[in-house]
Amino acid sequence: MARLIFEKSQKGRRGCLLPATGVPEIDADSIIDSSLVNEEDLYLPEASELTISRHFINLSQKNHFIEKGFYPLGSCTMKYNPKINERIANFHNFTRLHPYLPINCTQGSLEIMHDLQNYLADITGMDSITLQPAAGSHGELTGMLIVKAYFKNKGEKRTKVIVPDSAHGTNPASARMCGFDIIEVKSNQKGQVDIHTLKEMVNEDIAAIMLTNPNTLGFFEEDILEISDILHNAGALLYYDGANLNAVMGLVRPGDMGFDIVHINTHKTFSTPHGGGGPGAGPVGVKKFLESYLPVPTISFDGEKYCLNYNHLNTIGKVRSFYGNFGILLRAYAYILSMGKQGLKQAAMDAVLNANYLKEKLKTAYHLPYDYQCMHEFVLSGDRQKEQGVNTMAIAKKLMDYDVHPPTVYFPLIVSEALMIEPTETEPKEVLDEFIETMLGIAKEIEENPEQVLSSPQKTPVKKIDEVLAARKPDLCYKPDNT
């Protein structure tokens, strides 16, 4: 079967036929210098509109996406993104704006960004927001640059940042990029930061701690206020990785937990299609005493008009061109407005309910190393199945045969054979029940016929591949019979 549009090409086929224009035809050679005229035929596919339409529709379905099936990719919050957000972000009034337009021509857009800053400040409990960073990890980098500038300005030499052993890899990476040394704090038996170890670590070398709350095991750090006191009493700052804000928005605010700097992954919490490497946004919020360090510009209102505010005394400078990822910020704005205060709170509670429902049902067949009530996600271990000859990677592959995107695997690092599952609030109970049935079915199949599971996936466009070989020597050439 032909797979490339080039193979489907038929000489002379047209997508559409236009009536004659009535404008006389002239030869290109007569008006363009002959040295500039291409002598060879262009190698372009020729196909009817229907062929093209089918081709791309079929291609689009070879990949997985939220509208196609369940997508419980832990920590990534692959919720359904309402189409109304797309429609609004695609209004011509927005898409035709040029970033160099003078601000008297962009008052409406600036107002939206100003409002969004206020909403995000309200939701996180922070005093001031920059919308500039382009992703969560970029927010981390921005936050760590602020930490660095803050201590430099105070004349304090603090060289270390504490990161829990359950942290996302971007946390230590961001701190390291700013020149900090990383020290790791262990999690206790409840999967939370071990307060006693933390107390011993904290001294005047520590610049900050980076925490995700709820953390990547899906647990709310119950000792957060004490953690905050320990760090603050030693003169250090608290950084909040907001990737899991979906679990707590409208219910509890990082600002009230004692955090000084926060990033928000708007693409996760506030609904933007992401996961294919697509754009995101990582606004950063700070408490008042750090406001002067924010990257420029922020948006402010002088009582009459909205302006780009470059007036931050200790600013770390610019972290991105123009306004940040404006289109993504618009989607977040539309989402927040359409949900309202009550809606956001309900979404968080539903996300937690869905996760706990799955956890209780799945722990009958899979090992649950931290068996406590979770927030929006939980982490199973495939240890039991591995003993039977099937590791977590194989379970993940098997799920693809059921049109389910595999959960996050082998993360967090402190759980062996980890399967990190985040259903999100947008899935109905029937989908959760189907997933439970699938997962329990796989566990049963592993007991009865592990070989069968190991040969999966069978139904995907690309079947079982040699992971290492594929990573080291990616084969990007098209071969018609390639499976």
Ligand SMILES: *Cc1c(COP(=O)(O)O)cnc(C)c1O
């Ligand atoms: C997704 C994620 C990040 C990184 O965010 P990006 O927007 O992908 O850069 C950081 N920490 C945690 C816990 C995450 O899940």
